[in-house]
Amino acid sequence: AQKITQTQPGMFVQEKEAVTLDCTYDTSDPSYGLFWYKQPSSGEMIFLIYQGSYDQQNATEGRYSLNFQKARKSANLVISASQLGDSAMYFCAMRGALYGGSQGNLIFGKGTKLSVKP
Amino acid sequence: KAGVTQTPRYLIKTRGQQVTLSCSPISGHRSVSWYQQTPGQGLQFLFEYFSETQRNKGNFPGRFSGRQFSNSRSEMNVSTLELGDSALYLCASSLASGGARTGELFFGEGSRLTVL
Numbered sequence: 001a002q003k004i005t006q007t008q009p010g011m012f013v014q015e016k017e018a019v020t021l022d023c024t025y026d027t028s029d030p031s032y033g034l035f036w037y038k039q040p041s042s043g044e045m046i047f048l049i050y051q052g053s054y055d056q057q058n059a060t061e062g063r064y065s066l067n068f069q070k071a072r073k074s075a076n077l078v079i080s081a082s083q084l085g086d087s088a089m090y091f092c093a094m095r096g097a098l099y100g101g102s103q104g105n106l107i108f109g110k111g112t113k114l115s116v117k118p
Numbered sequence: 119k120a121g122v123t124q125t126p127r128y129l130i131k132t133r134g135q136q137v138t139l140s141c142s143p144i145s146g147h148r149s150v151s152w153y154q155q156t157p158g159q160g161l162q163f164l165f166e167y168f169s170e171t172q173r174n175k176g177n178f179p180g181r182f183s184g185r186q187f188s189n190s191r192s193e194m195n196v197s198t199l200e201l202g203d204s205a206l207y208l209c210a211s212s213l214a215s216g217g218a219r220t221g222e223l224f225f226g227e228g229s230r231l232t233v234l
Contacts, residue, residue: 035222043206045225091161105151105174106223108161 002027004092006109013082014117020067021077021112023092029053032094034075035106036066039089048090051075079114087116120145122226124209130232136197139229143190143211149173150192151223152184155206164207167192196231204233 003026013019025034036048051059051066059066067076079086090113093106123142131137143150152164163176167186184194190211196203207230210223 037225042227043208043230044227045208045210045223047222047224050222093161105163105166105176106161107163110160 002107004094004107004109006112008112010113012115016081018080021090023075025073025094035093036077037091082116084116089113122211122224124226124229128230131199132234135199138193138195139207141192141209147211148190149212151210152194153208199233201233206230
């Protein structure tokens with residue numbers, strides 16, 4: 001069965017510093033996709049970054065980068081130069097290839113609550 | 119372009135009642151998925167619709183149902199509400215181009231249901 005583990009329930013970071021949010025996954029699928037989402041208090045899930053299992057390079061999107069270590073089955077999110085607006089819940093998620101054309105079934109971790117201190 | 123729109127944003131029901139939630143996907147997106155988010159269970163997949171057909175279903179009782187219309191708008195219904203159905207219900211849409219390597223989900227702000 002597929003599983004996502006986020007071991008940090010909460011984290012604090014000083015404004016302008018970098019922070020790493022941990023994510024490990026378990027799957028037997030040879031092809032899969034890994035996602036990070038941000039959920040502010042408003043409730044909306046905001047897509048941050050995507051990494052495909054066959055991608056050769058780590059994904060980057062602005063201040064977000066994904067430290068993908070396939071052999072260790074980890075996909076950590078790195079946020080550089082933290083801002084106060086980064087305070088939110090962060091979820092790691094995975095979509096497997098077993099579901100064929102199904103796009104909507106993501107398996108989510110429990111999330112990490114990030115608090116940015118001024 | 120407009121994002122995913124969910125209505126209503128907040129609602130309160132009593133046990134035994136039923137509720138219908140609505141989701142309008144991003145224009146051009148044909149896949150709509152629904153998730154339930156609770157503090158205890160986290161985010162759990164309910165079902166996915168594509169071209170008016172249910173394509174995938176999570177592990178929820180038959181009280182939870184959904185449908186999709188020809189304009190890709192989707193509704194989900196929960197009958198005989200229980201206290202444990204109190205949750206944030208999130209809808210997401212995607213282009214559904216296929217494969218595990220493509221297609222991020224775009225979420226709405228959710229409908230927060232409280233069952234008394």
